[in-house]
Amino acid sequence: MTAQPGEPGGALFDLPAQAPEKKGSERPSPRRPAEHLPVARVVVDTPLPHLDRPFDYRVPADMDEAAVPGCRVRVRFNNRKLNGFLVERVESSEFSGRLAYLDAVVSPEPVLTPEVLGLARAVADRYAGTLSDVLRLAIPPRHARVEKEEPGEAAAGPPGDEGPGPWSDYPEGEAFLEALREGRPARAVWNALPGGGWADAVAAAAHAALAAGRGTVAVVPGGRDVEAVDAALTARLGEGRHVALTAGLGPAERYRRWLSVLRGRVRVVVGTRAAVFAPVRDLGLAVLWDDGDDVHAEPHAPYPHARTVLSMRAHRAGAGMLIGGHTRTTDAQMLVESGWALPLSADRATLRRRAPIVRAAGDDRELARDGAARTARIPSLALRVAREASRTGPVLFQVPRRGYLNTLACARCREPARCGTCRGPLAVRGAHALPSCGWCGRMAGQWACPECGAARMRATVVGARRTAEELGRAFPSLAVRTSGRDEVLDRVPDSPSLVVSTPGAEPSAEGGFAAAVLLDGWALLNRADLRASEEALRRWLNASALVRPGGTVVVCAEATLPVVQSLVRWDPAGFAERELAERRELGFPPAVSMASVTGAPEHVRELLDQIDLPEGVELLGPVPVEGRAEGPGETRPVERALLRVPRGGVGALTRALKAAASARSARRDEHLAQVRVDPLHVV
Structure with missing residues (x-):
């Protein structure tokens, strides 16, 4: 339903009153409407829910050629000039009053395509949001200089066929590629084998879709994943057939690449969360890697998730869909059980050849051998495996939290240590630092427990920097590197060393890590979160997938827990199936x-x-x-x-x-x- 500012019962705003003419001034020449389709329907950039509908404006004759559907315009609205998108031109308006004219055409570039407009409307309705909020996420800001640049030439001819690549390791892999080559909407939930071949598998799927004359949108969690897929696409498709979209490009370069997609020069896009709306023509495949990562959830209204948006887009476009990862989320399992997507995984024999050996530090055999393993933060099994593996290559230690000593408690009564001024939590930031408050920053050098009077503290949560310090003392002959928010390592050499990393910041190693130790499993599993076990398994599998075939992974958690057993057996599909069944019984999402x-x-x-x-x-x-x-x-x-x-x-x-x-x-x-x-x- 269309409306106009000032419409009775409509927008609740009046058009600005016309300013009185000054004496002696010349009367401006009257504006006349365009002869063909003189009414423009405009989505005005306003977040107010009750104004979430198009408004009708008159197209002046001097803007007739520039005012094309999808272009950016400026209009007068509630006594202000607001930006908007012209979504349609029609012969007449349902509004019976006097229509205002468009104030300006900001750019004649049709940046809002009908497909993206329909998808944005569906996403806004699905998440109880407004269309303007979704369009703000979908279309990048304009750069006039970039729009005036001469577009480059599209790559000529279809890319050569390089075979199935990593998909030959999956029983249904080649059939999936064949369906994409034929333009059929093949949809799969893919459990990727350990190792770094997943990026080439994505490139091979994009190649198959491109061979059918259709485009691909691949969405990955972070910049390192974009670089991996970018390199794989270049190797498989050649130069100039795809673009990578990330925030680190800068506004101008990102807009330049986005325009090359809009204008049809390239048909394959890889990027982070915002790439879900990339205006790829004739979409044939949508790819989402590691859909359980939190970064796929948009932090701005209306807070859509990339998995939902891509699923909606693939369904609306009749395109294929590939949701992949080393794990399987319960949301992806829902798509499998509904029949919308089919499972795609390797057989057990192939998995055993490619996966590392996973051992739980808390199993009965280890507890019988080392009774302290139940309470030790780094049990003897982990130290023994790390010492043996470090002779042949790097060893990864995954620590759930960054920092030094993040949480302190009374050494006698275990009461949490808090600031005497503001009651904030106390922590130690470095090896020679005094305890300080995480809220107000005050030092607590003379702290005493208000419950029992003890003056000593103990750490309840140990961060990555303190772990690296402890390992440096335990392995004095080895180099200890850290990877986390402050400094993320991309790669480490294939030489004896220890790497301490927080989840998601793990570097890759040449030839794979010789072993991995997953510390503080309780910190992940005891979180007050419905998805705690699911998220713990995702982080563990992502780290374990970096270990070379035949290497050893030690998880420091209770061996009898179902999530630990799923890791030991490398069975993310079975865990997702059981987890979803439990949530369905209890009435929890995503059931x-x-x-x-x-x-x-x-x-x-x-x-x-x-x-x-x-x-x-x-x-x-x-x-x-x-x-x-x-x-x-x-x-x-x-x-x-x-x-x-x-x-x-x-x-x-x-x-x-x-x-x-x-x-x-x-x-x-x-x-x-x-x-x-x-x-x-x-x-």
Whole structure:
């Protein structure tokens, strides 16, 4: 439904009054509308939910040629000039009043394609958001100089066929490629073999889709993954047939590459989260690598997840879909069990040849040999394996947390050590530093436990830097390197050394690591998070996949836990299947859909009172959560309510949430509770 600012019962805003003419001034020449399709429908860049619809404007004759569907325009709206996108031109408007003219055509480049517009509308509806918010994520800012550059020539001719590559290791791999070559929508959930061949497998799948004359969008978690796939695509497709889109390129270069995709010069894109909306023509394959990584969840409204967006895009375009990783998430398992995608994995014989040997430090045999292994942070098995493996190559130590001594407690009564001024947590930042508060920064040199009076502390959480220090003393003849947020290593040489890394920052080693030790399993498994076990297995498998075939992986966790047994057997599919069955029985995501409403208590309750909940929706809460809500001159506690609904009812729930949010914004409420559909973390 279209509308116009000033429409009765519509936008609630009036057009700006015309300024009185000054005496002696010349009257401006009257504007006349374009002769052909004189009405433009414009999506105005405003986040207000009740204005989430196109508005009609008149196209002046002098902008007739430039005002093409998909171009950027500027319009007068609520006494301001706002940017927007012209989505359609029509002969007439349903609005019976006087239409305002377009103020300007910012650029005649049709940056909003019909496919991206339809996808953005579907994503906004799926996540109870607004179209303008999604378009802000989908289309990069304009660079006029880049738009005026001469476009380069597209690569001539189809790329040569280099065979199935890594897909020959999978029983259904070559059939999957053949379906892509024939242009069929082959959809698979892929459990990749250990090692670095996954990037070449993605390139081979993109090659197959390109051979059918169709494009590919590959989305990976981070810059190092982009570089790996970028190199594999160059090797398999040749120069000039693909582009890599990352934030590190800078605005101008990123826009230049994005335009080359929009204009059809290249048909294959690899990038991070924002690449899900890349305007690839005739999409034939959508790829998502490591879909369990948190970075695939957009932190800006309406908070879409790359897995959902790519699945929607592939379904709408009749394209293939490949969700891959060393693990399998419960969300991907849902797609398998629904029949939307098929599982794609290697047989057990191939897996045994390619995978390392995984041992649990807490199994009965090790406990009988070393009784202290139950409580030791680095048990004797881990030290023994690391000492033997370091003779032939590098050894990886994965530590869940960065820093030094991140959490302290009383050495006598184990009461958490807190600041005497603000009650914040105390931590030690370095080898020669005093304990200091993580909130206010004050030193706590004269600390005493308020419960028992003891003056000594002990560490409850040890970070990567302290671990590297301890290993340096235990292995004085070996070099110890660290990889984490401050400095991430890309590669390490194939020489004896120790590498201490946080999850996700593990470097690759030439020929693979000789061994890996996964420390502090309890820190991952004891997190207050529904996905704690799933996330622990993902991090463990990603680190273990870097170990050379026949190497050893030691996981420091209780051996009888199902997640540890899944790691020992290298069975992520079986774990996902069991985990999903348990969540289905208990009514947890992804077996059901959830929406969260978070904010100050009064705002959460007000919004909940206004929601006309559809049948089948269950309200949980609201309950207090960590955080503070900013108010006028004060901060207030934060509450969160959860709305649970069967997956088939998520559309009705999002429409109800959108209607309630629209009613609030129409009243110009300043404080809106935050609404998230399918929140990533549900404690």
